[in-house]
Amino acid sequence: xxxxxxxxxxxxxxxxxxxxxxxxxxxxxxxxxxxxxxxxxxxxxxxxxxxxxxxxxxxxxxxxxxxxxxxxxxxxxxxxxxxxxxxxxxxxxxxxxxxxxxxxxxxxxxxxxxxxxxxxxxxxxxxxxxxxxxxxxxxxxxxxxxxxxxxxxxxxxxxxxxxxxxxxxxxxxxxxxxxxxxxxxxxxxxxxxxxxxxxxxxxxxxxxxxxxxxxxxxxxxxxxxxxxxxxxxxxxxxxxxxxxxxxxxxxxxxxxxxxxxxxxxxxxxxxxxxxxxxxxxxxxxxxxxxxxxxxxxxxxxxxxxxxxxxxxxxxxxxxxxxxxxxxx
Amino acid sequence: xxxxxxxxxxxxxxxxxxxxxxxxxxxxxxxxxxxxxxxxxxxxxxxxxxxxxxxxxxxxxxxxxxxxxxxxxxxxxxxxxxxxxxxxxxxxxxxxxxxxxxxxxxxxxxxxxxxxxxxxxxxxxxxxxxxxxxxxxxxxxxxxxxxxxxxxxxxxxxxxxxxxxxxxxxxxxxxxxxxxxxxxxxxxxxxxxxxxxxxxxxxxxxxxxxxxxxxxxxxxxxxxxxxxxxxxxxxxxxxxxxxxxxxxxxxxxxxxxxxxxxxxxxxxxxxxxxxxxxxxxxxxxxxxxxxxxxxxxxxxxxxxxxxxxxxxxxxxxxxxxxxxxxxx
Numbered sequence: 001x002x003x004x005x006x007x008x009x010x011x012x013x014x015x016x017x018x019x020x021x022x023x024x025x026x027x028x029x030x031x032x033x034x035x036x037x038x039x040x041x042x043x044x045x046x047x048x049x050x051x052x053x054x055x056x057x058x059x060x061x062x063x064x065x066x067x068x069x070x071x072x073x074x075x076x077x078x079x080x081x082x083x084x085x086x087x088x089x090x091x092x093x094x095x096x097x098x099x100x101x102x103x104x105x106x107x108x109x110x111x112x113x114x115x116x117x118x119x120x121x122x123x124x125x126x127x128x129x130x131x132x133x134x135x136x137x138x139x140x141x142x143x144x145x146x147x148x149x150x151x152x153x154x155x156x157x158x159x160x161x162x163x164x165x166x167x168x169x170x171x172x173x174x175x176x177x178x179x180x181x182x183x184x185x186x187x188x189x190x191x192x193x194x195x196x197x198x199x200x201x202x203x204x205x206x207x208x209x210x211x212x213x214x215x216x217x218x219x220x221x222x223x224x225x226x227x228x229x230x231x232x233x234x235x236x237x238x239x240x241x242x243x244x245x246x247x248x249x250x251x252x253x254x255x256x257x258x259x260x261x262x263x264x265x266x267x268x269x270x271x272x273x274x275x276x277x278x279x280x281x282x283x284x285x286x287x288x289x290x291x292x293x294x295x296x297x298x299x300x301x302x303x304x305x306x307x308x309x310x311x312x313x314x315x316x317x318x319x320x321x322x323x324x325x326x327x328x
Numbered sequence: 329x330x331x332x333x334x335x336x337x338x339x340x341x342x343x344x345x346x347x348x349x350x351x352x353x354x355x356x357x358x359x360x361x362x363x364x365x366x367x368x369x370x371x372x373x374x375x376x377x378x379x380x381x382x383x384x385x386x387x388x389x390x391x392x393x394x395x396x397x398x399x400x401x402x403x404x405x406x407x408x409x410x411x412x413x414x415x416x417x418x419x420x421x422x423x424x425x426x427x428x429x430x431x432x433x434x435x436x437x438x439x440x441x442x443x444x445x446x447x448x449x450x451x452x453x454x455x456x457x458x459x460x461x462x463x464x465x466x467x468x469x470x471x472x473x474x475x476x477x478x479x480x481x482x483x484x485x486x487x488x489x490x491x492x493x494x495x496x497x498x499x500x501x502x503x504x505x506x507x508x509x510x511x512x513x514x515x516x517x518x519x520x521x522x523x524x525x526x527x528x529x530x531x532x533x534x535x536x537x538x539x540x541x542x543x544x545x546x547x548x549x550x551x552x553x554x555x556x557x558x559x560x561x562x563x564x565x566x567x568x569x570x571x572x573x574x575x576x577x578x579x580x581x582x583x584x585x586x587x588x589x590x591x592x593x594x595x596x597x598x599x600x601x602x603x604x605x606x607x608x609x610x611x612x613x614x615x616x617x618x619x620x621x622x623x624x625x626x627x628x629x630x631x632x633x634x635x636x637x638x639x640x641x642x643x644x645x646x647x648x649x650x651x652x653x654x655x656x
Contacts, residue, residue, distance in 0.1 A: 021590050025470045102653050122656055129464070129597075131656045132640050136457070138655075139616040139643040140609075142353045186602070261612055262349050265604035269457075272600075274514070276593035281468075284589055288467045308641030308651050312460050313634075315467040323636050325430050327466075328450055328459045 004030045005294045007287075008065040008089070010055065010081060012036055012043050014249070015094065016071035018283025020046050026287060028317045032064055062088050067290040069093075071283075079104060086112040086119035086304070090293045092286050094124040101127070101306075109304035118297040120305045123289045124282040125273055126150070130255045132307055133271035137257025141267055144259025145190045149177035149198060153251025153278060161226045162203055165219045167211030170239060172246045174202045177253065185256050188266030201232040204246055206239050251278035288315040332358040333622045335615075336393040336417070338383065338409060340364055340371050342577070343422065344399035346611025348374050354615060356645045360392055390416050395618040397421075399611075407432065414440040414447035414632070418621045420614050422452040429455070429634075437632035446625040448633045451617045452610040453601055454478070458583045460635055461599035465585025469595055472587025473518045477505035477526060481579025481606060489554045490531055493547045495539030498567060500574045502530045505581070513584050516594030529560040532574055534567050579606035616643040 007023055009016045012034050023031045024047075033051050036043050040052040053061070058068075068085055070093035072078055078095045085091055086108050095104050101122055112119040122128065130148060137146050151174065158173035181198050184191045203220055207213060217234045221227050237245075252273040259267050275281045289307070292314035296305065313323055335351055337344045340362050351359045352375075361379050364371050368380040381389070386396075396413055398421035400406050406423045413419055414436050423432050429450055440447040450456065458476060465474050479502065486501035509526050512519045531548055535541060545562045549555050565573075580601040587595050603609045617635070620642035624633065641651055 018590065025589075098656065101656050102649065105652055127656045133599075134655050135640050135644055135651065139619075139645075140612050188602075188604075261353075261608040262346065262605055265608050266602075267604060267609050267612070268602040270598075270600045270602075271461075272598045274516075274594075274596040274598075276516075276595060277590055280589040280593050281595050284468050284595070291467075306641075306648075306652055306656055308644075308648065308656070309639050311637050311639045312463050313636030316463055316636075317467075320634075320636065321430065323463065324433055324634055327462050328426065328429055328455045328634055328636070 004028055005291060006030060006032045006064060006066045007290055008032060008058075008061065008068045009034045009071055010036075010058070010068055010085065011071040011077060012038075012045070012052070013071065014279035015283055015286075016069075017046065018277070018280040019069050019071060019286055020050075021280065022284045022287040025284075026291075026317065029287070029291070033061060058085070059088060065089060067092060067293050069286050069290055071286075079107075082119070082121065083107045083111045086117050087115045088117070090117050090297045091119045092123055092290045092293050093119075093121055094128075094282055094286060095122045096124060096127055098127065105304050105306070113303035116297075116302045118293045118302050118305060120289050120293050120296075120307070120310065122306055124285050125275075126253070128282075128285055128307055129271065129273070130253070133255040133257075133269070135308060137255065137259070137269050141257055141259025141261065141269070143261075144257055144267075147185045147193070147198075147256045147258070148253065149182055149256075150253040151175040151177050151199065151251065153253070153275070154246075154249050158201065158203075158226055161223060162205060162220055165216055167208050167216045168205055169208045169211075170206040170242050172204050172242065174204075176200045176202060182254065182256075185258060186268060186270065188258050188268050190258050195229045196231060199230060201227060201230045203232065203234045204237050204242060205234060206242050207236055248276065249278045251275050251281075291315060291317065332356055333619060334358060334360045334392060334394045335618055336360060336386075336389065336396045337362045337399055338364075338386070338396055338413065339399040339405060340366075340373070340380070341399065342607035343611055343614075345374065346605070346608040347397050347399060347614055348378075349608065350612045350615040353612075354619075354645065357615070357619070361389060386413070387416060393417060395420060395621050397614050397618055399614075402428075407435075410447070410449065411435045411439045414445050415443045416445070418445050418625045419447040420451055420618045420621050421447075421449055422456075422610055422614060423450045424452060424455055426455065433632050433634070441631035444625075444630045446621045446630050446633060448617050448621050448624075448635070448638065450634055452613050453603075454581070456610075456613055456635055457599065457601070458581070461583040461585075461597070463636060465583065465587070465597055469585055469587025469589065469597065471589075472585055472595075475513045475521070475526075475584045475586070476581065477510055477584075478581040479503040479505050479527065479579065481581070481603070482574075482577050486529065486531075486554055489551060490533060490548055493544055495536050495544050496533055497536045497539075498534040498570050500532050500570065502532075504528045504530060510582065510584075513586060514596060514598065516586050516596050518586050523557045524559060527558060529555060529558045531560065531562045532565050532570060533562060534570050535564055576604065577606045579603050579609075619643060619645065 490499035
């Protein structure tokens with residue numbers, strides 16, 4: 001037990017629960033504590049033997065934790081917690097507001113670096129594994145085009161947008177890649193694709209009593225940014241149907257690089273994910289990168305990092321010699 | 329021009345030609361010389377302005393070259409050249425005899441490390457990109473199974489084995505993944521698959537005059553290690569047909585990791601390649617890793633390395649800040 005990597009979780013929602021579960025699949029790690037802003041007694045973990053503590057007391061546990069996995073949201077939690085906690089802990093988080101990554105990186109680096117802590121930000125699958133594959137694609141095939149498709153999957157942001165419409169009691173939204181577009185990209189022709197040609201959107205909506213279905217549908221399909229640029233289908237369903245058929249959180253997608261080499265050789269690289277549970281998969285990625293954060297910190301490599309800075313071998317519990325022998 | 333990464337090529341076959349071509353796609357690099365064991369005048373490059381020099385004189389050009397890309401074969405060339413050249417140059421090679429990688433790594437490390445040189449071995453797609461994806465798969469989804477499928481593609485080793493049979497004038501062999509097996513793996517069921525269930529083999533053979541077709545076919549399909557464990561189809565064709573329809577070197581394949589998280593969520597990760605030209609793609613990977621070798625050496629990170637030791641960002645000509653802003 002002594003040599004295990006000691007993990008703390010900050011925030012216990014879908015992602016925190018996924019991290020707890022993923023740590024149980026990694027014998028070189030142990031979960032030592034969960035920290036929450038809620039009343040600790042109100043949080044029940046999968047493994048009830050692990051203490052739940054108030055986030056306000058976290059500094060007292062600095063010596064007991066090797067890496068903190070931050071499981072809060074990118075909008076409100078991480079911009080505040082990342083810079084504060086990375087001054088005292090090695091951290092890993094899934095900050096995923098693409099446009100604000102440079103700013104977030106700088107603020108985390110400013111607190112991690114002078115304190116000798118290692119903070120890997122924006123870990124998960126997009127940003128994360130998809131980012132790595134976008135980079136591999138353009139570095140290896142400089143003359144080409146990169147395509148990212150998402151889905152079929154439940155989009156939290158778009159579901160929330162539908163739920164905010166007057167007359168909507170509940171809703172989920174699925175993002176669906178257009179199969180014909182994916183096939184054209186895979187064929188190596190490097191098509192120019194508009195937003196509408198790449199994805200469709202499908203909404204399952206429960207109406208409040210007396211709500212005007214036609215008006216709700218119009219409000220959805222014309223919503224700027226979220227739906228106006230897509231072909232959107234709206235289905236009205238019962239509350240029971242929503243609970244029964246749409247509770248899971250599947251997702252996935254593809255990163256495809258289509259390039260040319262030599263005279264006219266088409267070369268296509270593709271990375272794809274088909275996930276029954278988006279939060280559980282993201283959690284599993286976070287846990288692997290927590291191992292990397294631990295190793296990088298022990299090697300003296302501190303400051304803010306992204307997946308681009310992490311050598312693949314650091315994700316594995318195996319030694320470099322084992323990896324060369326067994327996996328290369 | 330001054331700041332470009334100066335590349336030398338050792339050995340000018342399909343791979344060397346592919347490297348020359350790939351360097352032309354990367355504006356931060358320039359090819360300064362090709363070294364060969366052949367008579368230099370007998371080697372004609374795509375760009376005739378670049379000098380071709382005898383390999384025996386290579387030590388004279390130490391100061392002019394930032395990274396040497398070794399384009400020889402794994403059987404005879406690299407075991408000899410890798411350890412010698414990595415004492416004087418940063419190197420990248422595509423050593424692909426999986427079973428001998430640990431030994432080759434040690435011998436290259438023993439000469440690169442004390443001389444402060446960086447030598448990235450076993451670069452390409454398998455070993456190489458496929459290795460990275462095998463590692464990502466098992467590090468992120470520890471409870472699961474990894475499947476590697478190759479093809480549809482031309483296998484050099486198997487083509488050579490057929491050509492060595494008495495009565496065979498010419499031949500190519502294609503390795504073909506069994507679609508049903510790939511579909512089962514993608515579905516998340518984690519099947520146990522025998523060698524025969526994963527791939528079939530297809531041979532196109534030109535007979536020497538008077539050769540016994542039945543005997544040749546029997547010699548092929550019963551050949552131990554190469555064909556006996558597979559369902560193999562043999563087609564006899566004309567010499568013209570071989571030249572016309574089978575001169576290209578397509579290849580590719582898939583690495584699929586199928587794992588479980590949480591209670592029972594299936595999670596499937598897949599990396600796939602569809603390549604018109606196997607050697608041109610391998611060359612493109614070598615060139616991207618040459619950039620990484622250059623950066624690692626400048627950062628003082630010397631010795632033998634594999635793709636597991638190379639942070640993804642090092643492959644790109646973009647700065648870490650550009651990568652975070654544009655690609656993450």
